[in-house]
Amino acid sequence: MxxxxxxxxxxxxxxxxxxxxxxxxxxxxxxxxxxxxxxxxxxxxxxxxxxxxxxxxxxxxxxxxxxxxxxxxxxxxxxxxxxxxxxxxxxxxxxxxxxxxxxxxxxxxxxxxxxxxxxxxxxxxxxxxxxxxxxxxxxxxxxxxxxxxxSKGSFLFSQINLIANEVKTFFEKIFLTNKIAFTGAYTRQLEIIHELQLVIDDTTDNIKNKLASVNDFELIEENQYDLLYQAAVGIKIRVYSCDKIPFMQQVFLNSCSDEFATAFSQQFESINYAECENEEAVFTSAGIHYIPPFQREFTHVIDKAKQAPLPPLLQVKDIKGIIHSHSNWSDGGYTIEEMAKAAIAKDFEYLVISDHSRSAFYANGLQEERIKEQHLYIDQMNQQLAPFKIFKSIESDILNDGSLDYSNAILSTFDLVIASVHSNLKMSEDKAMLRLITAIENPYTTILGHMTGRLLLSRKGYPVDHKKIIDACAANNVVIELNAHPSRLDIDWRYIEYALEKNVLISIDPDAHSLDGFDDIQCGVLAAQKAMVSKENNLSSFSLQELEAFLLKKKLADKN
The missing domain is CATH 1.10.150.110 (DNA polymerase beta, N-terminal domain-like)
Structure with missing residues (x-):
């Protein structure tokens, strides 16, 4: 040494x-x-x-x-x-x-x-x-x-989405063609991107020669029909060539999961990809309805597309209000008034203020006296801002035994309660399940917040049996949050289909701690699109009147 x-x-x-x-x-x-x-x-x-x-x-x-x-x-x-x-x-x-x-x-x-x-x-x-x-x-x-x-090499989808258009323009200028298309994990809207993939209608040798002189762009892997580069911005970029494989075939098959691509190729062997101008033409040639790249995950979707068009895609414009947001009463960066006016400016009909509960001392969680003060303040704001409405909510910590953070008398004063785990995350599955299901069975729980506590690229989250939790939510009329923060996206989209089968509502919520946080709704919508969530089964797509009716019905049902 x-x-x-x-x-x-x-x-x-x-x-x-x-x-x-x-x-x-x-x-x-x-x-x-x-x-x-x-x-x-x-x-x-x-x-x-x-x-x-x-x-x-x-x-x-x-x-x-x-x-x-x-x-x-x-x-x-x-x-x-x-x-x-x-x-x-x-x-x-x-x-x-x-x-x-x-x-x-x-x-x-x-x-x-x-x-x-x-x-x-x-x-x-x-x-x-x-x-x-x-x-x-x-x-x-x-x-x-x-x-x-x-420098770590893996990125959230939201991070790649910010630079994707610049990357495409960069390649179009070098190759002087618009026959360049994204493929792979990015087009499938996967939550984590390890490499950005695109197809260029050119040969491997030509692609290699043209990129050889590009600064800060290092070739690190070479295969027969693709080249992998390390870009200075940190992301790896895989470039597929079209030496012997038609452009649209490369774009299409690499925009599917392996499971989906194999099943599709086996069922539709006669497709002439060279004659297909776009991906819609591939499905027309197969004689089935169009399936967008982000829904090409599971083979049963092919069967659905054979029978009828897939349901209309949920869009950001279908979100009618902000559910789950934090003000400067706890750890948010803005006043309730500032957040409400920003929501109004974005044409939302309502705002659900759900500051942290008292156990979240690290986030300046609300003691009981402060709850009363906040509710009086919200009443005043609602008089000023009508017909826009601010709902009184709380993100109540789920304690170790599954109980919520306040007495029933206090919980009953909220319009709705989001129940979430924030502490003691290192649990066995048995402990996590007991804790979550106890909270779900609490009659004051309206929404189960970020089900597993995961942080993408940082924390796996505690182990849960998703189906059993969904069953418990179905039995207790509890909504499951799709936390739209790009680092969460929790519940995982892979389990939402089962929730929809059980008639459990999803709620796409930004968990906003700032005004910019409202924009995270887009990330939640993209994840929901993969799971075929419609505006009818997303709580934050309910109009103000529909949400009020839903909350009233739940309160009446819980009393009975």
């Missing part, structure tokens, strides 16, 4: 000691040792062991640790402290602007254990609520994390 590697070991030991709240003197001595070792003019590996102790800045304990590293290649005390530190907390050390003391707060007080969770918390304005963190720090952390995550 050279001096830099040894110094790095002591530097990491110092930082982790601070994070774990160990003796501050020891942590400081490790940091001093790291600084000293890095500046030494000679290598410690070439220094007699007995002379190491005479180096200024190296004490008895530090010297023994250096000798341990030199003789064994390891440092036991460092290995031990790494062992008891979650990997995600270790990764937080890569984020500039937050030192060990701040990481300790993030981990132990905010219960955040990885970079993705921290980014989500920042965008919910939670970081600035803690001592030592302000608005500027929160903003800087967001920028640093987003830059850091770009």
């Amino acid at each position: 050279d001096n830099y590697q040894i110094a790095d070991s002591f530097s990491l030991l110092a930082k982790l000691s601070d994070i774990h709240g160990e003796n501050s003197f020891k942590a400081k001595s490790y940091a001093t040792a790291a600084f000293t070792i890095e500046k030494l003019p000679v290598q410690l590996s070439e220094t007699p062991h007995e002379k190491i102790f005479s180096i200024k800045g190296i004490g008895e304990s530090t010297g023994k640790k250096i000798i341990e590293i030199l003789t064994t290649g390891q440092l036991k005390s460092l290995d031990e402290i790494i062992e008891k530190t979650p990997p995600g907390v270790m990764e937080l050390l890569n984020i500039k602007g937050i030192g060990p003391k701040k990481i300790a707060t993030i981990w132990k007080e905010m219960e955040i254990e990885n970079v993705g969770e921290l980014l989500y918390a920042c965008k919910e304005n939670r970081l600035k609520l803690f001592k030592g963190f302000g608005e500027k720090t929160q903003h800087n952390v967001i920028e640093t994390i987003e830059f850091y995550l770009k």
